[in-house]
Amino acid sequence: MRTKRWAAVAAAVPLLIATPALAEAPPKVPAGTTAGYVVFDRVAGKIVAHRLAHRAFRSASVIKILIAIDFLERTAKPTVRDLATLKVMLRSSDDDAASALWDRGGKGKIVTRMARKLGLADTSPPPAAKPGFWGYTSLSAYDVARTYRYLMDRADAKVRDLVIGHLRQATPCGTDGFDQYFGIPRALPKPWAVKQGWSGFGAVPPVRCSPTGAGGPLITPQSQARLPLVPDLGRPVLHTTGLVGKGDRLIFVLLTAHPAGGRWNDSVKRTTTLARDLYRSVSM
Template sequence: MKPLAAVPLVVAALATPAQAAEAKPIRVPAGTTAAWVVYDRQAGKFVATRNAHRKYRSASVVKILIAIDYLERRKSVPAADARLLKVMLRASDDDAASAFWDRGGKGQIIVRTARKLGLADTAPPPASKPGFWGYTSLSAYDIVRTYRYLLDRADARVRDTILGHLRRSTPCGADGFDQTFGIPDGVPRPWAVKQGWSGFGTTPPVRCDAKATSAPISWIAQRASRSGVPDYGRPVLYTSGLAGKGDRFVMAVLTAHPAGGTWSGSVKRITTLTRDLYRSVAS
């Protein structure tokens, strides 16, 4: 898909990511590739950026776009689908995402939402992997833009449904991985979050929920090769969402870790980065 021209979301957005700078430099650990964007809605500008337009494979963060597309294409939601939306957004359930992905036309979901929201860095999975929603490409800038769309432009029904679930993100993902890294562990409440992870195997080192049965997106990733997907072969962790009173800050922190990196080490790195980043803009 060709890059799409970005469309301003609000008149108050006077600064571009390239113009923003953190009050204090944030140290990125050796071997970790990091990108972040923080938008201050109170100030009406970007207050922190790094590699704002670098593309990453989406992992589960794409579930926000899947939900937007689903809700905006219908006036009512059947009870069964409401339950799927709930577990997809709160517990990051992959089976629910796959159900919506297949029904919505797979990559066409990304084409539609990228065009409507003005997401210049977002593209569908490679044509050879149409079912791999986690191989959607996106950037920290586009993730922040997506949250701003929900806050400023989306219909109240869409906004309240999606953000309502993200405000109730569960500590445990449906696949048994602990999803409290990044914003949940590093930023004081209130917040709303959507996490993403890929490349850490199918079994978490310490299972967060013994009842979880869904396979993580990393299991899907292991079945593909030579996909041309960003950072393929490296484990990734993402934390994104809203933070501060009145949803003041819109944040996205994306990290790719050394091949073979452990879950615990990677979680510690992204949580420290997120905590330091938040403190640098909120102080």
């Protein structure tokens, strides 16, 4: 029903899907890993690579982009404190900052507002039983690509410049101590602007990224086990999304779910390799 509800809206600002012209073969997804991706060429005005584009994943920290857009579009004059909260949320993926803005915006109502406004057919709020779990939002690679298109083509310049400006300065470390330079930052050439997402690897990274900061705990696989409406419960997810290339030519979205109990380092390696091979497969 969700797809039908937003189908008419989504059709109003379509992402044109075309058969990609490939420089190399499409990336091979490892057994046990689920990957959905969309690469949109802003110069050509079409999708040049896609796989499981409408498959729902739990958002993890990728939802922080929608939280930021919603807050900025509803707040005429953000305070200095507001701007500092947005900065650490977007650059260093700070969970406490996201939770503060999530609560102020009405929790799942943020997702509902943004899905309607942007025409996100595959995006829905967390289950009613877990309203504070913003990382349990469901979304697809297609919808994340639409979100970046909205920022670049339709959003007010002040909103675009603030959000994308922070994503251009994404820090190597999240404030929870995890290394967030997997995927795009490690595999693709600069320039890029990125928003990463990870969930299901526990609260403590195997090797703490440096420099470090104070952040909220990640959602563990144990805490996910009772929510059957959330995609890939019990499986860790790792997402790498953003703008790539001169003039922000490519919108690059890669969402991945890994085998249950999968280790951080192995999942990072798979995701980074997929990002590299996907980028190489796209002819520019």
